[in-house]
């Protein structure tokens with residue numbers, strides 16, 4: 001690890017030569033690796049050979065980064081259709097691990113890893129952890145699930161790469177989480193944001209103060225979308241710095257985090273190429289426009305992916321970051337292309353609702369969106385828990401709070417939304433992915 | 444003059460069955476006794492307001508049981524003739540610019556009638572009622588009725 005003195009802040013880099021490389025040099029590396037990649041998949045994967053042939057593209061057609069747009073997309077459905085190993089580019093003897101994603105929306109998908117794949121994954125997270133000041137001397141409590149899910153083992157290897165001490169506690173058993181956090185001096189916690197909120201609530205009930213009673217400084221939160229307002233709430237309530245982490249099992253697992261600037265997630269350009277496309281037309285969008293994230297893996301051996309449709313909506317930012325890193329950033333993910341609700345012709349993301357609600361101190365962060373169709377008309381109702389301190393014994397105060405929430409939602413969503421305040425503890429707390437929508441429309 | 448206020452406990456409640464039973468059993472365990480009780484309903488939610496003999500304990504018990512609870516200072520007045528006197532009280536308070544947010548009456552085992560009112564200006568209300576010779580209940584009275 002190398003330390004640089006930049007202005008007044010000591011900034012540490014895991015690999016300064018790569019992380020601070022001028023963008024044009026980085027793009028040169030991407031071009032070289034892209035050319036190698038298309039040769040590699042064309043000769044090693046019958047799936048990609050067929051895909052390229054159908055699209056009428058030959059590996060030699062791909063010379064520059066612009067040529068990337070000539071290549072067909074890869075979809076999650078392709079992984080399902082070729083279950084379990086139909087898209088792998090290496091013989092089984094080269095594989096050192098499998099991860100399998102749950103099949104809640106279809107068949108499961110299997111990702112295989114070579115030894116190099118595991119190491120590239122750990123390197124990517126190693127850079128990321130260093131960029132948020134996590135390294136030797138830190139105790140990283142990994143409260144993501146271990147096992148077939150990539151979260152636990154991913155963070156585990158990344159933390160070991162930078163020399164942190166890992167506490168592989170996995171998800172659940174909140175009493176034990178809080179006890180070991182105090183006894184072993186956890187400095188960094190990795191889990192889903194909803195589980196952290198749950199943990200904070202439990203801690204409060206037990207009289208544990210994160211600032212007074214624990215050494216927790218840093219939170220790494222992901223595996224479900226969250227918002228800026230939620231960050232502020234989590235940081236204010238517990239005194240930690242909260243960072244977003246990004247990755248999906250198909251790309252290996254959690255791979256990238258924000259840096260200390262908290263202004264976007266650096267995607268390591270020597271390992272991946274990022275594009276933002278219009279999800280309807282598939283056209284590449286200019287930098288700064290919101291669209292669907294598409295990623296091409298440059299270093300993966302077992303399961304390389306060409307123009308993989310991640311399904312998340314975000315914005316690409318290639319401007320140099322204040323941390324000194326030149327690698328492009330994706331801004332906060334606002335939701336999934338397939339989570340998008342269309343209500344009376346208007347696109348609504350649960351993330352937008354969440355960010356409105358987070359700005360209203362009288363309500364809690366737990367909410368549920370109910371969508372229904374009544375008399376051929378779509379209706380949307382939000383149930384939200386009232387904050388204990390905001391509760392008044394006057395009926396009118398509560399009605400005007402409901403109106404306040406409804407008008408705040410209307411101004412952002414352009415949609416009339418019903419608001420129902422509910423009692424504390426009514427909305428189900430989720431330990432894994434938050435399920436925030438109940439869609440009762442029979443279409 | 445603080446001692447002339449009564450602590451009222453208010454609860455946010457969705458209209459869900461079983462709520463009142465939960466409150467009653469929580470209180471029974473904690474030996475809290477309800478003196479006055481009313482529900483203000485509004486569409487899909489309601490506010491339960493009550494006067495109890497041990498407000499601090501009641502607050503804690505309800506909070507621990509997961510209810511959204513608040514405590515409010517209200518005034519308690521012993522009445523001979525509820526409708527007539529309510530009009531008088533509203534009038535004298537109105538002249539001093541004090542508004543009554545809400546009021547509810549209850550009758551004790553000994554058949555005495557009491558009125559609970561919430562006002563927007565407690566200090567002025569207490570002074571005004573005192574000048575009119577209207578005596579107010581304190582927490583000691585609530586415990587003994």
Ligand SMILES: [Zn+2]
Nearest residue numbers: 259321323325
């Ligand atoms: Zn940065």
